[in-house]
Amino acid sequence: MADSRERIRGPSRDGREFFTSPRQVLRRLMLLSEGRQYREAAGVVGRLGPSVLRSVMAELPIDLLLEHLPHSAYLLESFFTRLTTLNTTPKPEVPVESVVWHLVRLFANPHESGLKQRCSKLLQSLAQFEPSLRQAVRERRRNFDNAVQGLGVHGLTTDASGQLISLHVALKTELQRHVDTYKMAIHKLEELSMVTVNQDPAHSSHQRLLAINYGDIQQRLIDNKTLLTMLDKPALKQLITLVENLTQRVENDKEVLTCVGQVKRLDAQAHIEKRPAAGLLMNFSRGCEVVLHMMGPESVPPSPLIAPKGANANGGGSSCSDGYHSDDSASEDGSEMVSEYRNLYIENRADTLEALDSLPQLKQAQSLKGKILFSMIVLSFRLCHGMRERKVLEVRRTLNCALDSSCETTLALDRSVRQHLHETVNSFPLGEIERSVFNQVLSTLHEYPCLESCPPLTHFVSACVRLAWRMINQKAPYYLDTDFNLGFLRPEKHERHPQSDRRSDLIKAFLWPALMQNNRCMFKAVVAT
Template structure:
């Protein structure tokens, strides 16, 4: 009779059969992931308790799941939904930022059909788990947009006559004018030195200065006015503007190269050496904007239901088709 009851009861079919330790859960998840059975793996994760979940998250090679995106979306989404539901502070270390940047990479060049539909719940769960990621995305998008804007300031510049020429030629012409002016001024100073320079310090004393005649003051005014006219030419004042322009261009190019370097770290397959920088930066700016849109506004973690599972903890996604063209960033 007892055997009959055992046969009727049988093992549970809810994804918990035989899982008595985190090691067994981890082995099961690895086998399912290797077979790309991410839905089944998500179901297992959706039923883990807090202690087992912490252990599994610490041991599971998340980098493999990140590289498998968007196919592994179901499993990663289930992890974050379950973390948001049952894990209180302190939160375990989870590579949520790496997942976010991988999503940005996917949306910067969206080739997968239904990409938005597959990744929306994952992005929302990550945003709930680590709200600061929204700020990181907004800051990166702003940085990319500023770098793109900076690429447009390397055009022609106006010289002292108002003609549009390249900045380097404008600097060369300006420096030549300065050199010629300074040579003339030095020659004039040498002429004046034979008259005005007196090695005797007594000649420059306060009493001596108060005792000079009207004619001496008049000549001193003429000499100083001549020098000022030579050196204080309006045309010579453009050098500071040109140098400021040059400094801004240097800073802009630094920002562009810094952003390209960040993209290279996110996407090692990106052909950053050959692709136009503006197009590359614009794609990733749109990727940041797309993921921000998927995350949506900041919301509180979902409350657990009566059976201990969150509303989306089993990683289920609707398979209904939607119009993707109005959501995906355009290349």
């Protein structure tokens, strides 16, 4: 056995071919790995040059080394440390994600003793070699946590009387109440139709309406008030809340199944059918948390210089894309969102306009296409703001707080709801708002049915709504400047489009709205003059 080990450790006969031939190096590493001599193999890797290392990494069976983790952690760590030290360009394609997710699986179900000590340096070298891994693990952990949290919303709900009942029972009761009410309303309309169904259109002319007497007005009021009393009942308005609850439950279950599917791909032996979903996801969330902790502190890149207000990077004239300006006190998240708003105009809007250009019905309607996209971003902010305020009022109503109350307890409740919306901004279901924005535009432009089958337009709506929801739910909310009067150009909040007439300051059209925060213009409106 000793002779065999010496034979494995011994150098090649010529003493030179071993470190210059990738095939010989790979064979040597495999022999050492089979004998579990990972430290000796790591020493070999530490002496490899850039070209040989690249060739070895291209043919290295990473899967075999992953199967022997945590014992092979020392060898894997030497590979990534060497790659980082040599800083070869271009960076070789290495399945780093497979390595990190295998480690997540190990830490999700820790059975090996000393697992953290063996893998800590490997995770640090992975984070240095591929910094984006940290964000990928963080995002996956957030998804797992949100999915577990979503499992808890499938409890009982309240009916119109405030009693706790099953959501399905509440929906059935509410729908039956609607059916009964609508039957009564239809019966009343049938009674009224005896008078109005065959009415001469001339009787509804403006002159005839001005000539009706007191008794006719009184009877019309009684009829309409009777219908309104039937249909406008507070009890009938609970259906919207129940449907929203049902929508949230569907979205939460979809998220859970997606996360469980990800776990199944990470660990084929997880036996997901026999284990509680919450426990499974919590284990892998804990694995992600351990991996993030062991990667060490995140290095912060130097912050980029921010151009002065109204000036571009070259110090020249302004353009439609330099409306964004900030100061040193602006948060990193805020700057990121303003940049996303800028990219929404520069990139997403341009791509969507190109897609609309390909529709034959809109070939000649140049100004209409820009107005469609302008309406979508404005509607997105408006409906997202309405959704946020509606959620606050729903919590007040559920807890029997007066809707117009201004006591400190109620205001504290409102702040808690807004804080919750701020913290769950990335997982909040926004399908209802996206559909509402899209349907409002389609209903206005019903003569252009081609818009309904334009996927880039749907994607643009989704991007607008999701960014608007994030911006509105910040602690210092962003909002749009809704002053769209076609007056004169104001340089502090308007940016002239490059193809506009620079000799005129009269605004002809708004192409993109201004973004505001605390009465400060964060992105200037793009206008045509």
